[in-house]
Amino acid sequence: MKLTVNGETYEAKQAESVTALLEEMGIGRRAVVVVLNDEVIPASSRSTCGLREGDCVELFRLVGGG
Amino acid sequence: MKLTVNGETYEAKQAESVTALLEEMGIGRRAVVVVLNDEVIPASSRSTCGLREGDCVELFRLVGGG
Amino acid sequence: MKLTVNGETYEAKQAESVTALLEEMGIGRRAVVVVLNDEVIPASSRSTCGLREGDCVELFRLVGGG
Amino acid sequence: MKLTVNGETYEAKQAESVTALLEEMGIGRRAVVVVLNDEVIPASSRSTCGLREGDCVELFRLVGGG
């Protein structure tokens, strides 16, 4: 399935849910916020929130800053 | 004729035109700008511009400033 | 006996020793240094050090300072 | 004739007077002050002031400075 993740094309293998996508990308445990087609997906809905061809996903996390 | 001049009530004696009002007020020769009911009256129209009971007149001039 | 104490004339009643003078002046217990005719008198010699008419005595102490 | 000029040994060829020495050194026209054995030689005495083996000559001039 073709997605746009953080502005780049991404070929997801089995990402039928947001949770699955995060696991596939290897960032499952880290605290991230997921924005799907410009809408924030609450952490509680990740496993039930499905993805469709062409979806635009953005993932953010906190880093050091001043 | 009752006017409001610079925010205060003013009893004009014979101020049928702006020019006449300025003369009556003794400021004929000084460079002033006349605002009649929120509209600027060009110097060239002062003598032909009549005043009516209740008109609101504002007069401004330049002074020293930084 | 007439002495000069700290630059002023002083009439001592029974100041046959430095110790006696200090007591008479009421400064016995306070830490002072005694200069007799420009020479410092050690504390240990005060009771044996006699005074003579016209002697010049200076007394100093420590006070607050920066 | 061996002289010490400005701290260095100098073999003068025909320096029987201060004036001759200055000419030999090529500094005749420039404003210098001559110190012979720690004594300043006035400009007026240069031609009559002779030099002897071992004399110590110092020559100074003005340069740019702040």
Added chain:
Amino acid sequence: MERQGKVQDEWIVGGHRFSSRLLMGTGKFQDAETMVGAVLASGAQIVTVALRRVGRIPQEDDMLGPLQRLRGITLMPNTSGARNASEAIRAARLGRELSGSPFVKVEIHPNPHHLMPDPIETFEAARILAAEGFVVMPYMPADPVLAKRLEDVGCASLMPLGSAIGSGRGLATAEMLRLILRDARIPVIVDAGLRSPSEAAAALEMGCDAVLVNSAVAASGDPIAMAAAFAQAVGAGRNAHRAGLMPRGGGTALATSPLTAFLSVEGS
């Protein structure tokens, strides 16, 4: 003059109560361990973090994990990287989602050369975010009128710069800070430009409520020791402010020793 006693010398921002007057940034540290050590040494209770897109192959170690496990730390995400109000608002919302904290450091600096804040976009973003319930802490130029307007739209504090970010030029804006302090009814925190603990102390002495530092600690020779030094200095400055500095001399010297001591007679 209030006397320091048992009563805690606390300050309140956005309804939250803090005792530490030193806020710490977490950027530019060599590693997470040093950063956490410095935060602990600083005693900071409010700590700024930034927002960043996750890369496909995450390469840096998780700097903030250890931080979030510390007790008594309020995270304050910033909006750095935003070049206008709408980017800042979006960043603020994402930051709140991630941190769970209502605090946001609004930071909009369109020019990467000097990183000076944009007063107009900052005002706009602050206004909207305050209305959304954020505890808005705007990084701002040391501008007394802007300060008052930011207060009026509901900011929780003012964070004027001491000098340009990372410049280490100290309290170059002192004159303007004084004007801000005179009228502010919300806390004033000097953010940016401080290089040394003495400058932090000076900010507190003049009446600022707190300071925020980052480069001065992270880029120092020993960040943990420097964080502790800043904490000490902030305490010193605050205590001096409360005790009341001596009046400024009118250019006239005043002897501390009795000047005539050596020659004159006491009591005469």
Added chain:
Amino acid sequence: MERQGKVQDEWIVGGHRFSSRLLMGTGKFQDAETMVGAVLASGAQIVTVALRRVGRIPQEDDMLGPLQRLRGITLMPNTSGARNASEAIRAARLGRELSGSPFVKVEIHPNPHHLMPDPIETFEAARILAAEGFVVMPYMPADPVLAKRLEDVGCASLMPLGSAIGSGRGLATAEMLRLILRDARIPVIVDAGLRSPSEAAAALEMGCDAVLVNSAVAASGDPIAMAAAFAQAVGAGRNAHRAGLMPRGGGTALATSPLTAFLSVEGS
């Protein structure tokens, strides 16, 4: 960069070892109790006192009695009031007799208006007193050549002024202090002119070994609290010096947050 550890950060002057880097003067206090409280709060180990003729009817209370009963305090009589080297030498000898201390603050300021030290008389007195075995601490102008000459004749430390006595103008002489510090092999103590703890911290940050304050404490709103604030600030400044301040920005801002954070992808 030395790391602070168990090892005490002590300094040595005239063969005597001290841990406190704050010296206190005892003039101008309202009463003995406040003075003693301030000295205790400051943690000072070296305390200056002045010499004065005793009057016939002694009227002030004994300010120094309580001070001398404190442990761990080294008294340092000054020579204030002396207008030339010979008066200062005489005062120094009497001060030693009274205090039992080898320390002397040589202080010769002929002009009561500004109280600035006389470099020539100070040099002469310092030379003679050092030869007599005093631990000579000269109050001096912030003059790098004079500093070196005072060191050469055996002074135990240098005490350049930050600004005029009692003026509270801080480190107005900073440029000269830096030149003094670069060459000095004996401790450098900023004496006079400090008004606030932040200025004391700045002196330590730039590498001074200690500071001496009096008016800034005695004439503050709360001398005891202010003495404590100075102690904190001196500690902060010293620790910052040891930790190493961040390099001074060359006028260029440096972001503390990853600037491209909001838009760019991490790891790309």
Added chain:
Amino acid sequence: MERQGKVQDEWIVGGHRFSSRLLMGTGKFQDAETMVGAVLASGAQIVTVALRRVGRIPQEDDMLGPLQRLRGITLMPNTSGARNASEAIRAARLGRELSGSPFVKVEIHPNPHHLMPDPIETFEAARILAAEGFVVMPYMPADPVLAKRLEDVGCASLMPLGSAIGSGRGLATAEMLRLILRDARIPVIVDAGLRSPSEAAAALEMGCDAVLVNSAVAASGDPIAMAAAFAQAVGAGRNAHRAGLMPRGGGTALATSPLTAFLSVEGS
């Protein structure tokens, strides 16, 4: 380095060409004669005036009559007294009507205590007035981002403050002025805060195009002589800027005399 020659060192603002780099305000003078004398002595070509309602019994003498009769003077009405953009716009239009001049000094300072400009209202007024064809000269905080935005909406120059109006604290904002100068493509004029000709010279030396003074002249001991001194100083500063100041020493002394002069041999 351009060499001063026959070519006039002019500057252009809003398409108008000027040779004098000193702008004068006309407020606070004792009488019209002194004011006109000071303007003449200053050589100013741009002169600010204010707008005021005419009273029923006009009592002050006509200060501006004589001024308007001078040749080569461009009047620049200001909007002082306006507390927001719409008042300022109205004042600007009336000022143009009266003066016949397209120049306007936009000046919006809502706080009578410190008279600092409002960045948001100033931006709004400047944007609208520039679109109406005014030559907009905004009095503004020394804010580099605001400066760029004012330039972008069509201002003819930037007039950042050196320090608070009438405070006479000089170039307190120097660091920010440098950031403004680096990016500006329109003239930068320091307005407000200057007290002495040396400060005006310093503004020109750092690259400012001109300065505007009023209090410093009007409140001096001899306004006419002071106006002339400012003119001289502005010329000196501008000429120094063009000649190129010597590089700043890195803290190291450099002898101007050949140091070894006295003992060494020339040419060895």
Added chain:
Amino acid sequence: MERQGKVQDEWIVGGHRFSSRLLMGTGKFQDAETMVGAVLASGAQIVTVALRRVGRIPQEDDMLGPLQRLRGITLMPNTSGARNASEAIRAARLGRELSGSPFVKVEIHPNPHHLMPDPIETFEAARILAAEGFVVMPYMPADPVLAKRLEDVGCASLMPLGSAIGSGRGLATAEMLRLILRDARIPVIVDAGLRSPSEAAAALEMGCDAVLVNSAVAASGDPIAMAAAFAQAVGAGRNAHRAGLMPRGGGTALATSPLTAFLSVEGS
């Protein structure tokens, strides 16, 4: 307040009368032509030169020949290179022999690193040279007590440093200069440290009688133009001093425009 008029604003040093308040050094210039051009452009009437041993093969061109042919120039040899009083005295005598001028700039700086003057040797040399009839102009630290002592032994002027030679740090010693000026009865000339005309103007504004510059001109981008700029600035500063600067604001802004102008009625 004296009013400038026909009467020349002259100053007198050692019985000699001068109208120019700018003294020039002649070191560090690229060539004699530039140096002479700069001296002419500066309008200087007193010009310093240094003493040097002649080499066997003289290699530099004769920089001073053209200078000595100028009219109205008083040469002032300096004693640079001298490390103590006796070397300075010897240099002074040789300088007088060569220049025919009674003026001598006593300059004794033992440390080649910072070139700061030695107060003790300078005092000794000045005392002896004054007694020999020289017009003694001592380069000195900005030390108020030393200043008074140098005056007392017959110096013709005082030449305190603004900051370290060649450092270009300007009037870093301003506080001490003010103390010197208050008591001096002989001219005070700021020597060393000035980098820009604005700093020279500031020295004159605060009441100094003149300034001496060298590096600031010789190391500038265009020495001749810079010399002229310094001359202008010195004139501006002097005229401003005579006119009387406006009082320093007490931190309070004062409007230059009638603040109520826009809304209120004149005469009401």
